[in-house]
Amino acid sequence: MYFSKATAQQHKRSVTKVSRLQRNAIQWFSGGLTAALIVSGVCPIEARELKSNSVQQGTTNQAGKEFAPHKISRSDLSAKKKVLGTWRLLSWSNKDPQGNLSYPYGKDALGYIVYNPDGYMCATLSKKDRPNFPSGDILGGTLQEQAQAVQTYIAYCGTYTVTGTTVTHHVKVSLFPNYIGTDQVRMYKFENGKLVLSHAPEMMDGKLQTPAIVWERASK
Secondary structure, three states, X not given: OOOOHHHHHXXXXXXXXXXXXXXXXXXXXXXXXXXXXXXXXXOOOEHHHHOOHHHHOOEEOOOOOEEOOOEOOHHHHHHHHHHOEEEEEEEEEEEOOOOOEEOOOOOOOEXXXXXXXXXXXXXXXXXXXXXXOOOOOOOOOOHHHHHHHHHOEEEEEEEEEEEOOEXXXXXXXXXXXXXXXXXXXXXXXXXXXXXXXXXXXXXXOOEEEEEEEEEEEOOO
């Protein structure tokens, strides 16, 4: 069959376009199938295989900390299921290098931590019986009233990931500005149905202290 030069070029472009569409369709189907296998737990693979090249090389948050991709495992999924839900604070104690215990908000401190199935979390801790602002104006307290309110309360929220024996809070908003944009890594364990969170020593009240925060399942 004879084709003119223009017709031949047009035919070549059409074939190239069809090949490109077929290739995209195959890639789309392959990616969707792989994602489905990962979600089902049949084919756990490294997270970097689903990320862009920039993520494959590690991600740096606002605090300048680089973290490497991790494997998605059945144990991680199982651990996430265990922490899901709303937890009520039972106790928050700090231990200094000499082994002395202190209770920042007292032994009767209040608090909740929530881990949602959608990957978001929030945490709040408070000293009991905090005084009201006499003015009743949320933005109109005196400097002393505002300072006391901040010193007796902490809250933040963001997303979270669970891997191995740690749960990492990726903080997006926080009463304590230094937390914003950072990864707050918490070691966790379960004791008699209670969730116990801890982390590396941190400066609190002028000295390094290691916390132990104990939570119980919240009931209505």
